[in-house]
Amino acid sequence: MPLFTTQIGVVMECRKAKSQWIDVIWEAYGVLATPPETARGTALGVSGDGALFYAGAMTLEAHTKETANYRTNLMSGTPKVWVVFRKQADDSLPEIVKVTVDPHEGEAFSETGWDMVHVVPMPEAVEIALVDFIAAHHVDEVFLKRKRERYDPEIMAPGRAGPERDRALRLAGKSAADEPS
Numbered sequence: 001m002p003l004f005t006t007q008i009g010v011v012m013e014c015r016k017a018k019s020q021w022i023d024v025i026w027e028a029y030g031v032l033a034t035p036p037e038t039a040r041g042t043a044l045g046v047s048g049d050g051a052l053f054y055a056g057a058m059t060l061e062a063h064t065k066e067t068a069n070y071r072t073n074l075m076s077g078t079p080k081v082w083v084v085f086r087k088q089a090d091d092s093l094p095e096i097v098k099v100t101v102d103p104h105e106g107e108a109f110s111e112t113g114w115d116m117v118h119v120v121p122m123p124e125a126v127e128i129a130l131v132d133f134i135a136a137h138h139v140d141e142v143f144l145k146r147k148r149e150r151y152d153p154e155i156m157a158p159g160r161a162g163p164e165r166d167r168a169l170r171l172a173g174k175s176a177a178d179e180p181s
Helices: 064-075 103-110 124-137 163-172
Strands: 004-016 024-032 043-047 050-062 080-086 095-100 116-121
Touching: 004 080, 004 095, 004 124, 024 080, 024 116, 050 064, 050 095, 050 124, 064 103, 064 124, 080 103, 095 103, 103 116
Parallel strands: none
Antiparallel strands: 004 024, 004 050, 043 050, 080 095, 080 116
16 A cells, blocks of 8 residues: 555657658656646647647555665666556557656566656656655665575485475474384
């Protein structure tokens, strides 16, 4: 269950493609700390050779178990937001699937092959709220090295009944030498 949620607006850029197979290219242009009171698909202006469109508001969630990942993002020097979207068959405004500030979650979305993942700068207001969330909820987890079981060379000895019998004997505190032949 998320402990921190906020609404952010997503801005997409549409450019004419220089390809014979596709007509337009959609890219995430940025996110707004506060979503505007405007409809999805509203033209916002021009950026270089592309047009900017408002893609809608999305909920950004933060979970207490992921604070280490958020810290990694913030300590990178340029905090980022991962915008996950799906292209439409008719080249219209893509469907925004998810926005996240967790680098591992953003990378996981890029592995599906169905979704496009673009990284955009994090707004300062979101960064401040995330820093406060981490300060309130981060707990350093202690690394505990797992102790391995010692290798028993007799497990592979000829004439053994198998691992099930060996395990039963070990649990009973006996060895195969104690068993009657």
